[in-house]
Amino acid sequence: MHKSAGLGIVAAATFWASAAIAGMTMPAHIDQSGVNLQPAYPATALYGLEGGYVVVRVGVHEDGSIGKLDILQSSGFDDLDSAAMNAARLWHYVPAMENGNSAEGTVVVQIVFKPPTDNPAPAAATR
Numbered sequence: 001m002h003k004s005a006g007l008g009i010v011a012a013a014t015f016w017a018s019a020a021i022a023g024m025t026m027p028a029h030i031d032q033s034g035v036n037l038q039p040a041y042p043a044t045a046l047y048g049l050e051g052g053y054v055v056v057r058v059g060v061h062e063d064g065s066i067g068k069l070d071i072l073q074s075s076g077f078d079d080l081d082s083a084a085m086n087a088a089r090l091w092h093y094v095p096a097m098e099n100g101n102s103a104e105g106t107v108v109v110q111i112v113f114k115p116p117t118d119n120p121a122p123a124a125a126t127r
Contacts, residue, residue: 028060028105031092039087041116042079049115050077054084056109060093062102075113084111 030036042050052075059067069088074081088109096105 025099026097028096028107029094030107030109031064031094033092036091037087039083039111039113041113042083044079045077045113046115048077050075050080051114052076052080053110053112054081056084056088056111058088058091058093058107058109060095060105060107062095062104064093064095064102066093067104072108073110080113083113087111 045051053073054071054075055073057070057072059069061067066089069085071081071085075084088111093107096103
């Protein structure tokens with residue numbers, strides 16, 4: 001997965017490989033093969049140094065395609081919420097499994113936005 005400074009993704013759904021092997025139920029989850037990019041920190045958020053997290057619920061169809069997307073927890077900033085939704089819409093997902101068959105499910109992800117810290121602070125004025 002591509003890493004961007006100041007961003008983090010936490011998947012609330014847990015991947016149980018042993019459950020899939022045993023033919024038991026496994027929830028839908030984010031594809032961990034490295035194809036999903038973390039969203040870029042929005043340029044519109046720089047001026048106010050906006051930060052926070054967005055919790056997105058993603059419906060995943062039996063074929064792994066995306067269904068309905070909902071914001072469960074807003075960051076309080078429209079640009080951060082939009083960046084999170086756009087990223088979640090582009091990611092790849094693995095459908096749920098029930099008794100060895102693909103099934104519909106949901107994935108809940110938390111995307112954390114932190115203002116970039118690589119901008120040096122202005123030098124202190126000397127007197």
